[in-house]
Amino acid sequence: MTGLAIFVLGLLVAFAAVALKDRYLGFKAQGPGDYANAGxxxxxxxxxxxxxxCEGVIYGPTGRVTSRFVADFDATWEGDKGQMTEEFTYDSGATQSRIWTFSLGNDGTIRADAPDLVGSGHGMQMGSAIxxxxxIRLPADSGGHxxxxxxxxxxxxxxxxxNRSQFSKFGIKVxxxxxxxxPKEAA
Incomplete structure (x- = not known):
């Protein structure tokens, strides 16, 4: 076997190992059924x-905090249809607004829409987790990615x-x- 073939085979094994780790051991490996009877x-x-x-932090690709925020949300529901407005204030002084609309199915499925989403979001509520x-398309001043x-x-x-969210581009966590x-009154 040539050195190039060994190198290529090594790359394939490394990519397969990373893919298997993400699929079976990482953040993305969990499923709604894992929380069906939890809490x-x-x-x-x-x-x-x-x-x-809402209060939170955003970590960049190196694992360091890149931003902190405080947000006021207001959600209303009519049956299985809901709307939630979000008003974010970041530590930089920047502000951001978003309006989500939600539709719930009888089986726990969720459809989510917002102006900065590309298509609709889909999910599931089960047990203690969603x-x-x-x-999502980032604002232009954040690159528009x-x-x-x-x-x-x-x-x-x-x-x-x-809430824990991971953002990726081309399969790489960024x-x-x-x-x-x-609830605000409990704050």
Whole structure:
């Protein structure tokens, strides 16, 4: 076997190992069924309803905090249709607004839409967790890139929601967000 063939074979094995790690051991390896009987049951209509305070940090590709934010959310529901407005204030002084619309299926499925999404987001609420996947276009001043997002929200015993999101481009993680959400009157 030539040196080039050994090198190429080594690259293929390395890529396969990374793909298997992500599929079976990483953040993306979890599924909604993992939380079917874990903790209190989450329901978007109940737990993301009314005025909500959100606080979080964004990590860059090196794992360092690149931004902090505080946000005010306000969610309303009519049956299985909901709308949530988000008003973010970042540590840089920048602000950002987003309006989500949600549709819930009888089987726990979620459809999510927002103006900066490319297509619709899709997910599932099951047990104590919500899983949502979507593609988002960053603002022009952040490069305008389209990123793939894997979003997990976990209901805590006290009613707060822990949110962890990973953002990737071409399958490579470029950012991560960790945030808490809780009813504003409890803040």
């Amino acid at each position: 209190p049951d989450i329901d978007l209509r109940r737990h993301l309803n009314g005025p909500i305070l 899983h949502l996947r979507y593609r 389209v990123l793939d997002v894997t979003d997990w929200m976990y209901l805590m015993e006290n009613g707060a929601i822990m 950012a991560e967000l960790v945030a808490t959400m809780r």
